[in-house]
Each structure stands twice: as structure tokens, then as C-alpha cells.
Amino acid sequence: MTTGPPARSLPREPLGDPRLRRLVVGQGLAAVVDALFLTWLTLFVLELSEPGLTTGLVLVAVALPRAVLLLPGGVLADRLDPARVAAWASWLRVAVLLALGAVITFTSPSVTTVALLAGLLGMADAAYFPAAMALLPAVVPTEKLSRVNALVQGAESGGDLVGPAAAAGVIAAVGFGAALAGITAVAVVAALALGTLVRLARLGEGAGPDAVDGDQRLGGLHSLGEGLGYAWHEPLVRALLTAVAVINIAVVGPVLVGGAVLADQRLGGAGSLGIVLSGFGAGSLAGSLIAGWRPPGRRGWTVVGGVAAIGTGTAGLAVVTDVVTATAVVTLIGLGSAFLGVVIVATLQERVSRQLLGRVMSLVVLATVAFDPFSYVVAGILLPFGTTAVFLICGGAVLACAGLVAASPVIRSLR
Incomplete structure (x- = not known):
């Protein structure tokens, strides 16, 4: 496995090139669309039915196909070209949003219809996410991957931070139909921007890590097995994916579920949870931008330190007694998580063979999306023992992961 040169047709200053600005705009706006639509969907389903199981089932209708099809989506990106798959998936999103807009405008939609369209x-998300992440090395010079990743992930964090309030405000002002039309318009701009990159990415073919001979000729299941085998047997990829998975399982559930109980018991009421979670969003945005502005020189020890810091912060929530301290700790957890995410994704984009990158990126997304339910289950199992136990056990698990990562020679030597 080697690290190849940057795409030859591109200048060395990615953000000064209008084509690469279109990449950041396209992927950034796509992330904003996700944040806005999730809020729109939740509120619209609540309008159609009583709060409860129905809302959860519609959200599952989005999450389940995405989780199940992520790995095949990675195979698709590797076999058909990530730029083309990202563009197609973006236009499929637009088509679904237009169909949903037509349904709510001209009919009286049922929850079932909305759930099917959400599915x-x-x-589309399952095809888009791995393709979009695999696309970056095809159009971005290697030394600038961290900066571009930071801008894209920063847009995602910013959307998560302001998206719910913005979507709710627009819905209250103009209604569900007009709000969905606005979200669709943003999705169209994102699809147009990404569509212009198909030819650009093809110009960079052959650059980057060495190809795996004959991989393009493998069948779908064989290709999937090839990607899973590579991720398992390659020490660097295995270590980084393990860190992502452990952090997601041990932090997401405790912060959301355990944080709600903590807010009610120690921080002055459930209303304080919103303040604490806003701190996480702000920290995530800051962490993404910092990682792009000042990429670390010693990546291996940065990964170890980042995992250890997240574990320490999670364990530290066991002793907080006021909302200011809790918000500060959660902000640092969000900052560390986002910083680490940029470093890990950029490292994999640089070092994984281009013909396997879509499958590896699908595993990264899977580790950050599909494991959320397991994290909630872990938090639920531990909560009867008290919030102190939740945060100490989960924080300890992340710290143990930091120790395992530090024990890897390939991580320690990573630059």
C-alpha cells in the first residue's frame, strides 16, 4: 500500500480553484439538507399522527435502508466511479424530495406513504455517503485533504447545530410545503455542484494509491468480501475503524440518554439538556475547522491523544454538578470527536487504495451511523446503576481503546 501523488490536473491551492469550491459547496450543502430534512420529517410526521411509536418508525424507515445498504454502496462507488455515484445519488435525493412535495401538496398523505419515500x-444516502468521501482524493491534492474534509464536516456540524431551529422556524413561518420546497432547492444546488465534478474526477484517474489488480472485475459479493478482508487485515485501517466504532458506541448513547438523566438530576431540569447538547454541536464545529486549519504533524499520537481525551471527558461527566461545567466538558468531547474524525478520514483517504476506498469509507460511515442503536442500548442497560456508573464505564472503555490503539506500532509511527 503506497501513497500516490495528487491529481495532476489540479493546482496546489484547492480552495483557490473554483472546481474545488464546487466540491466543498456541493458536499457542504448536502450535509445541510440532511440536517434540515430530518427536522422537517420529524415535525411533519408529528403533524400527521400522535407522538409516539409512529414517529420512531418513520425515522427507522430512513435509517434502516441506509445502514443495510451502506456496504453495497461502497462497492458501487468503487466499481462505477465515486463522482458519478455521488452525483446520481444527489439527483435521486432531489427526485424523492420533489415526489414528497407533490404528495403533500396534491394529496392527503398517509404516514405509510411518507415512510416509503423516506426509505x-x-x-440514496447509502450510495451517497461512501461515494462522497471516496471522491475527495480524486479531486483534492493529498496535502490539502484535511482542510477540505474539515470544511465539509464543519458544514455538517453547523447544520446539526442550527438546522433544527432553522427548519422549525421556517415551517412555523411559511408551512411544511414551502419549507420542503426550500430544502429541495438547496438539494438541487448541491446536486448541480457535484455533477460538475464527474469529468474532473475522471481526469485524476490513475493518481493516488496503487490499484488492486482485477478488482473492478470482481462480482458484487466478492468485492464486498474483498473490502471487508482488507479492512480486517490492514493494521492501520483496523485500528482506526475500531477507534471510531468504540467512540460511537461508548459516547453517543451516554451523552444523549445519560445526559438527559444527568440534566434532570443534577443540572437544574430537563431544559438544561439543550444547552449541554448545543455545546457539543459548537465543539464539533470548532473541532472540524481547527483540524483543517492546523493539521497535526504526528497523526498517530494525535489519534491516541484524541481518543484518550474523549474518554477522559466522558468519564468526567460522572462528577459534574452544574450546567456550565457539563457544557464545557461536552463541548470538549464534541471538539475532540470532530477533530479526530477529520484526521482519521483524511488519513484513510490518503493511504487506502483508490479501488478499495469506497468500501473502506462505507465502513467508516457504518461505524458512525449503524452503531447508534447499540450505544442507546448500552446506556439503557447501565442507567439503572446510576449516571456515575454510565459515564465511568463508558469513559473507561474509550480510555482502554486509546491504550490498544497506542499499542499498535503502525499507529505510533503514523505521520
Whole structure:
């Protein structure tokens, strides 16, 4: 496995090139669309039915196809070209949003209809996410990957931070139909921007890590097995994916579920949870931008330190007694998580063979998306023992992961 040169047709200053600005705009706006639509969907389903199981089932209709099809989506990106798959998936999103807009405008939609269309959007996401992440090395010079990743992930964090309030405000002002039309318009701009990159990415073919001979000729299941085998047997990829998975399982559930109980018991009421979670969003945005502005020189020890810091912060929530301290700790956890995410994704984009990158990126997304339910289950199992136990056990698990990562020679030597 080697690290190849940057795409030859591109200048060395990615953000000064209008084509690469279109990449950042396209992927950034796509992330904003995700944040806005999730809020729109939740509120619209609540309008159609009583709060409860129905809302959860519609959200599952989005999440389940996305999780199940992520790995095949990675195979698709590797076999058909990530730029083309990202563009197709973006236009499929637009088509689904237009169909949903027509349904709510001209009919009296049922929850089932909305759920089916939401499921199609989840299928589009499964193709889009690995393709979009695999696309970056095809159009971005290697030394600038961290900066571009930071801008894209920063847009995602910013959307998560302001998206719910913005979507709710627009819905209250103009209604569901007009709000969905606005979200669709943003999705169209994102698809147009990404569509212009198909030819650009093809110009960079042959650059980057060495190809795996004959991989393009493998069948779908064989290709999937090839990607899973590579991720398992390659020490660097295995270590980084393990860190992502452990952090997601041990932090997401405790912060959301355990944080709600902590807010009610120690921080002055459930209303304080919103303040604490806003701190996480702000920290994530800051962490993404810092990682792009000042990429670390010693990546291996940065990964170890980042995992250890997240574990320490999670364990530290066991002793917080006021909302200011809790918000500060959660902000640092968000900052560390986002910083680490940029470093890990950029490292994999640089070092994984281009013909396997879509499959590896699908595993990264899977580790950050599909494991959320397991994290909630872990938090639920531990909560009867008290919030102190939740945060100490989960924080300890992340710290143990930091120790395992530090024990890897390939991580320690990573630059």
C-alpha cells in the first residue's frame, strides 16, 4: 500500500480553484439538507399522527435502508466511479424530495406513504455517503485533504447545530410545503455542484494509491468480501475503524440518554439538556475547522491523544454538578470527536487504495451511523446503576481503546 501523488490536473491551492469550491459547496450543502430534512420529517410526521411509536418508525424507515445498504454502496462507488455515484445519488435525493412535495401538496398523505419515500431517501444516502468521501482524493491534492474534509464536516456540524431551529422556524413561518420546497432547492444546488465534478474526477484517474489488480472485475459479493478482508487485515485501517466504532458506541448513547438523566438530576431540569447538547454541536464545529486549519504533524499520537481525551471527558461527566461545567466538558468531547474524525478520514483517504476506498469509507460511515442503536442500548442497560456508573464505564472503555490503539506500532509511527 503506497501513497500516490495528487491529481495532476489540479493546482496546489484547492480552495483557490473554483472546481474545488464546487466540491466543498456541493458536499457542504448536502450535509445541510440532511440536517434540515430530518427536522422537517420529524415535525411533519408529528403533524400527521400522535407522538409516539409512529414517529420512531418513520425515522427507522430512513435509517434502516441506509445502514443495510451502506456496504453495497461502497462497492458501487468503487466499481462505477465515486463522482458519478455521488452525483446520481444527489439527483435521486432531489427526485424523492420533489415526489414528497407533490404528495403533500396534491394529496392527503398517509404516514405509510411518507415512510416509503423516506426509505428511498435512506437508500440514496447509502450510495451517497461512501461515494462522497471516496471522491475527495480524486479531486483534492493529498496535502490539502484535511482542510477540505474539515470544511465539509464543519458544514455538517453547523447544520446539526442550527438546522433544527432553522427548519422549525421556517415551517412555523411559511408551512411544511414551502419549507420542503426550500430544502429541495438547496438539494438541487448541491446536486448541480457535484455533477460538475464527474469529468474532473475522471481526469485524476490513475493518481493516488496503487490499484488492486482485477478488482473492478470482481462480482458484487466478492468485492464486498474483498473490502471487508482488507479492512480486517490492514493494521492501520483496523485500528482506526475500531477507534471510531468504540467512540460511537461508548459516547453517543451516554451523552444523549445519560445526559438527559444527568440534566434532570443534577443540572437544574430537563431544559438544561439543550444547552449541554448545543455545546457539543459548537465543539464539533470548532473541532472540524481547527483540524483543517492546523493539521497535526504526528497523526498517530494525535489519534491516541484524541481518543484518550474523549474518554477522559466522558468519564468526567460522572462528577459534574452544574450546567456550565457539563457544557464545557461536552463541548470538549464534541471538539475532540470532530477533530479526530477529520484526521482519521483524511488519513484513510490518503493511504487506502483508490479501488478499495469506497468500501473502506462505507465502513467508516457504518461505524458512525449503524452503531447508534447499540450505544442507546448500552446506556439503557447501565442507567439503572446510576449516571456515575454510565459515564465511568463508558469513559473507561474509550480510555482502554486509546491504550490498544497506542499499542499498535503502525499507529505510533503514523505521520
